[in-house]
Amino acid sequence: MRYLFTISVAALALTFNCQAAEVPPGTKLHATQHIVIGNGAEPATLDPGRVQGRPESNLTVELFEGLVSQDANGKVIGGVAEKWESKEGGKVWLFTLRKNAKWSDGSPVTAGDFEYGFKRMVDPKFASDYSWYLGKASNVINGTAIVEGKKPPSELGVKALNDTTLQFTLEKPVAYLVSTLIHGSLMPIPRKVVEKFGDKWTDPANIVGNGPFKLSERVVNERIVMVRNPHYWNNAKTVIEQLTVLPINNQSAEYQRYRANAIDVTADGGVPSEQVAQIRKEVPNELTLWPQLGTYYYTFNVKVKPFDDVRVRRALSLAINRDVITQQILSTGETSAYSMTPGIADGYKAIRHDWEAQTQAQRDLEAKKLLADAGYGPGKPLKFPLLYNTNEQHKKIALAVASMWKRVGPVEVELVNQEWKTFLDTRNRGDYAVTRGAWIADYNEASTMIDLFHSKHGSNDGKYNNPAYDEVIDKAKITLDPAERMKLYQDAERILAQDFPAAFMYHYSNRRMIKPWVKGYGKNPQGRIQARDLYIIAH
Amino acid sequence: MLRFILRRIFLEAIPTLLVLVTVTFFLIRLAPGGPFSSEMNVPPEVKAAIEAKYRMDQSLSMQYLSYLADLAQGDLGPSFKYKDFTVNELVNKAVPVSFKLGIVAFIIALIFGVGAGVAAALKQNSWIDYSVMGVAMVGVVLPNFVLAPMLALVFAVWLKVLPAGGWEGGQFTFMILPVAVLCKHYISVIARITRGSMIEVLGSPFIRTARAKGLPMHYILRRHALKPALLPVVSYLGPAFVGIITGSVVVETFFGIPGIGQLFINGALNRDYSMVLGLTILIGTLMITFNAIVDILYGFIDPRIRIK
Numbered sequence: 001m002r003y004l005f006t007i008s009v010a011a012l013a014l015t016f017n018c019q020a021a022e023v024p025p026g027t028k029l030h031a032t033q034h035i036v037i038g039n040g041a042e043p044a045t046l047d048p049g050r051v052q053g054r055p056e057s058n059l060t061v062e063l064f065e066g067l068v069s070q071d072a073n074g075k076v077i078g079g080v081a082e083k084w085e086s087k088e089g090g091k092v093w094l095f096t097l098r099k100n101a102k103w104s105d106g107s108p109v110t111a112g113d114f115e116y117g118f119k120r121m122v123d124p125k126f127a128s129d130y131s132w133y134l135g136k137a138s139n140v141i142n143g144t145a146i147v148e149g150k151k152p153p154s155e156l157g158v159k160a161l162n163d164t165t166l167q168f169t170l171e172k173p174v175a176y177l178v179s180t181l182i183h184g185s186l187m188p189i190p191r192k193v194v195e196k197f198g199d200k201w202t203d204p205a206n207i208v209g210n211g212p213f214k215l216s217e218r219v220v221n222e223r224i225v226m227v228r229n230p231h232y233w234n235n236a237k238t239v240i241e242q243l244t245v246l247p248i249n250n251q252s253a254e255y256q257r258y259r260a261n262a263i264d265v266t267a268d269g270g271v272p273s274e275q276v277a278q279i280r281k282e283v284p285n286e287l288t289l290w291p292q293l294g295t296y297y298y299t300f301n302v303k304v305k306p307f308d309d310v311r312v313r314r315a316l317s318l319a320i321n322r323d324v325i326t327q328q329i330l331s332t333g334e335t336s337a338y339s340m341t342p343g344i345a346d347g348y349k350a351i352r353h354d355w356e357a358q359t360q361a362q363r364d365l366e367a368k369k370l371l372a373d374a375g376y377g378p379g380k381p382l383k384f385p386l387l388y389n390t391n392e393q394h395k396k397i398a399l400a401v402a403s404m405w406k407r408v409g410p411v412e413v414e415l416v417n418q419e420w421k422t423f424l425d426t427r428n429r430g431d432y433a434v435t436r437g438a439w440i441a442d443y444n445e446a447s448t449m450i451d452l453f454h455s456k457h458g459s460n461d462g463k464y465n466n467p468a469y470d471e472v473i474d475k476a477k478i479t480l481d482p483a484e485r486m487k488l489y490q491d492a493e494r495i496l497a498q499d500f501p502a503a504f505m506y507h508y509s510n511r512r513m514i515k516p517w518v519k520g521y522g523k524n525p526q527g528r529i530q531a532r533d534l535y536i537i538a539h
Numbered sequence: 540m541l542r543f544i545l546r547r548i549f550l551e552a553i554p555t556l557l558v559l560v561t562v563t564f565f566l567i568r569l570a571p572g573g574p575f576s577s578e579m580n581v582p583p584e585v586k587a588a589i590e591a592k593y594r595m596d597q598s599l600s601m602q603y604l605s606y607l608a609d610l611a612q613g614d615l616g617p618s619f620k621y622k623d624f625t626v627n628e629l630v631n632k633a634v635p636v637s638f639k640l641g642i643v644a645f646i647i648a649l650i651f652g653v654g655a656g657v658a659a660a661l662k663q664n665s666w667i668d669y670s671v672m673g674v675a676m677v678g679v680v681l682p683n684f685v686l687a688p689m690l691a692l693v694f695a696v697w698l699k700v701l702p703a704g705g706w707e708g709g710q711f712t713f714m715i716l717p718v719a720v721l722c723k724h725y726i727s728v729i730a731r732i733t734r735g736s737m738i739e740v741l742g743s744p745f746i747r748t749a750r751a752k753g754l755p756m757h758y759i760l761r762r763h764a765l766k767p768a769l770l771p772v773v774s775y776l777g778p779a780f781v782g783i784i785t786g787s788v789v790v791e792t793f794f795g796i797p798g799i800g801q802l803f804i805n806g807a808l809n810r811d812y813s814m815v816l817g818l819t820i821l822i823g824t825l826m827i828t829f830n831a832i833v834d835i836l837y838g839f840i841d842p843r844i845r846i847k
Contacts, residue, residue: 421572
């Protein structure tokens, strides 16, 4: 109980953190506070319930505000919820909403708007890509059963007790519930507007949001323009008047427009890799890099020979010289990875495996021995295809890794690249030996990363299945004490470091080009930059 | 004339389109990976619900028939990727953009292409001819994905006189670079075709007769030479016009222009079946229409092939 008390107190304390642009006194602001930010792709929708990934959630967090939000550095802070507390040993959570939260039409945001939005999202008929999230990530009661069609959406464990109190009932106690609620799909939904306009409710003429900005114009494949929402409860602290988001998926085109001063902040990852050297020379201070909660790895298909043999998996993993990849091939802030979970995950401390402390020469030596033990040697080469999606960077890495493998034995790799959707199809069918994989966190807690290798995880592509591992993960998820939970996550990482279902290679970095006059952004490990935190200084 | 049009529509256009729709419908479904495959595997129940929503739970033949039924009413269906829009809405917004860009580029290409071609033909083997043909050769060879960033670098980044991208409803300054890139190829091709056929026409007996009669050269050109010399150009113009107005994937993607080209490429990459089908039908229809227009134009230019 002691730690539960701490959680609630911490939560209360968090709400006093900054939640808007904090302009230091004496700063001279630019006359027009218009900002243009790249988005990487055209969002599939502006309906929070239908969010598919980053291109959509980048926008839903500007147009809407969830129960909780993130400050510029990614710390969870109150959003519409002012405070929260847990009861019954972490199984029931009560969120108190601020009374001054308003929709952009001036009407109040109520707990019922959240209840409606969440129940709409889990309804299988609504067919949301993230319908599983409340059940699987947040562990809300009946969340999964509803998605599977076994219960009606009305049975979801989210209930508005009154206009300002929202109650969550969970399947099992989850200490990090609040962290999961920052997701871009978990927004209140204006029921009246949705019922009046149906699928057309997200049109600029119809949409009603509760975020710091409201939609004013949308041209598919060109731009999305938002202006500040005067009804936003914290509008007084917003500095940016107009936010334009450009869906440019060609990085060099985006960079060209950035250089022409038509873009202030490029999309996340919006640093064309082939121009990095030139950027470092010309505008080194604008190249903004910080660690990201994400990992790049090669998955071994443990169902096929010879990757059912842990010696082969271990040998191939050891033989990869991560530092060459991060420092020579990528060199944009990535860090070498030996585990799935990045050390920057909230409340997590990465462990160092024995082999991590060795030099590459020592690892290579062991890899050689392992391959020989597994029966590979002169006359019996280890031959397999390496699958990746078509991309110059992936190709460079694959070539480098293939040559590293060649050094430790008769390893003959055939590089197979496929266009994205084809690649996904091949990988989902399990029609590969070794494949490129990557995972980016949905929320800032280790479970979002490490859960991937759980036998029941939908994206466990390598079909790795270790009951001992599942047990540790299942236990960790319901462990309320943060220190104990972290130890369990570390145990899980130790199991991965014995079984090698994948060779982790590097932890991603957030990469953006940011003009020197843009201020107020932080280092959110999930890469989110929200315009309500930004301001433009005189230039 | 009416008989010609009716024959064109019922005996040629509709059957051709039907074949086109059928082939595209099945071909895109043969491509590996579907519109809803993503890195994050959704639970099977949700996948089933998504598929039911887009009628993908039905048999392929049923899907095909219901698509044709909707198509007959002009309904291209919901976009599989852009959930907030139907294909009709997206295409209706993109068509005027690509048309505006395309028509401007087409007119410029036509004027400069024919002009340069005629000039080169008149001064055959002179420095004018060589420079026109040299530039035209570069124009054909230089790919748009090289020219577009080059022009943006010079005019937007270095000189800062033009925007590096965007459309802004088709404002003049936003059109200059995309139009320049888009018409480059067509100017070159038209100039080459015009030059070739003009040289041939100028060498033919009826032009020699006209010159022998002492007619001034500009009169001969206008009155006798231009029309027959343009015949091969006209036959090229039909498909070229469709190509230019239905958008260039490269130009639209690089300059961020919200036209058909971007819809098409994203549609194909996202496996947005209804979008790809809708645009294929649109482009197919335009192709058939403009080929018919070219056939009619032929008759005006050359009475020998006038339609009966």
